[in-house]
Amino acid sequence: MLMKKDLVEIFGYAPDDLSFAARSLWNLGACPFVSKACIKINHDQSIVYGTCAVTSPHGDVIICPNRFYADNYAVLRQAAEDAFGDIPFLLFSEYIEQRGKIRDCVVALGKNSGKEIQAGRSLSIDWVLARLADGQLAEYIGVEVQSLDITGNYRDAWHGYKNLPITKKQREDIPSSNHGLNWANVHKRLIPQLIRKGIICSRSNFVKKGLYFILPEVVFKKFEDVVGADISHAAQAASDTLTVFTYQLGIAKQAGCQRKLLPVRKFRFTLADFSNRFISGPNLPSGAELDAAVKRVLGLLQS
Structure with missing residues (x-):
């Protein structure tokens, strides 16, 4: 059934x-x-x-995507801590209130906090988590939430x-x-966009920990169908890495209560490895399969 x-x-x-x-x-x-x-x-x-x-x-x-922002943007705070360590995390409104009072902090810039960062005419990054030291931009990471x-x-x-x-x-x-x-969006739109945004971030003078990616665990499993689950992991974040955080909903709650957003996996790999796997991944059909498909449509393939 x-x-x-x-x-x-x-x-x-x-x-x-x-x-x-x-x-x-x-x-x-x-x-x-x-x-x-x-x-x-x-x-x-x-x-x-x-x-x-x-x-x-x-x-x-x-x-x-707004479902990921439970508990006052906890997933962004986790990404910031992974990249920059345990330093104060501020939304843009909090940054305005506390400007000049905190010497070292991370400021979240996105649709619900300041402005979403635009790169060029058609490319935007969901979130930029910018680390400020002594009032100056020290570094930042891009974060995509999907x-x-x-x-x-x-x-x-x-x-x-x-x-x-x-x-x-x-x-x-x-x-x-x-x-x-x-699911077709995974390989048609999401992976190409993720690669492009990661490459742009890697070329920045201020991006030292690369691009972060937050999404449901069940969706990333579809990514693995395309690039393979055995892709090599990188030990440390760098300008050319993609760090992935996956989540799932917790168990159902009684009336009046919300389900928790639970972390499942965290891992990272280089953009080069990810891009190469997308182009020539283990699950691509062979040339012979393509030939057979053409013949089948033409009625030239014997049953």
């Missing part, structure tokens, strides 16, 4: 959570992780969906959960979600 496709979190809580903590966010259309309006909106902006995570054949998967894009829609399932207080149905009575998972 196939597993029912389902919504896992809406506005940071289980979709059938009827507690005040959960349902007040439905009414506000607000994200509890960044304390701002939710960015998961339908095409004509008439509905704020608030969907943070959905089921997948490989486990629950986060589909909104959730999983979905296809299809989950409209019926979402409305089912929204109307639970009225219909008093059980979770098993909610229609199955019709979402799909855009």
Whole structure:
């Protein structure tokens, strides 16, 4: 029997959570992780969906990047500590308040903290974590945060959960979600962008620890399908390394409580190794397979 496709979190809580903590966010259309309006909106902006995570054949998967910013951007703090050690971490608003008072600190620059850094006309980095020493820029790292894009829609399932207080149905009575998972984006868009951004960072005079990458564990397993799980790891961060932090949602909680975001793996490798594996990875089809595919379409391949 196939597993029912389902919504896992809406506005940071289980979709059938009827507690005040959960349902007040439905009414506000607000994200509890960044304390701002939710960015998961339908095409004509008439509905704020608030969907943070959905089921997948490989486990629950986060589909909104803001879900990673729980506990006051803990994942960014962990990246900063890995790169720079145990020094104060400040959001941009905190940096403004404490300017001149702290001699050595890390300042987070991104969409919800100051501004997202643009490199050229079309390339942006989700976060720059900049270390300041004695009021001057000493070094920084780039950080990319990636959730999983979905296809299809989950409209019926979402409305089912929204109307639970009225219909008093059980979770098993909610229609199955019709979402799909855009795994093709991994090799079509995400890996090429990651390589480009890593190369740009490696050319900076201030980037000494390379690019950091934060994403769900189940999504990085798809990366490994492309580049191979046996790629050589680098011992230390350098300007030309990519450091990966993967996470998964913790166990389901009782009503009014949120699931924890749990670290799974941390490792790093050089951009050169990662790029070479993408171009000529172990799972690329052979030339003979391509030949056979062409003949099959032409009807020239004997069955």
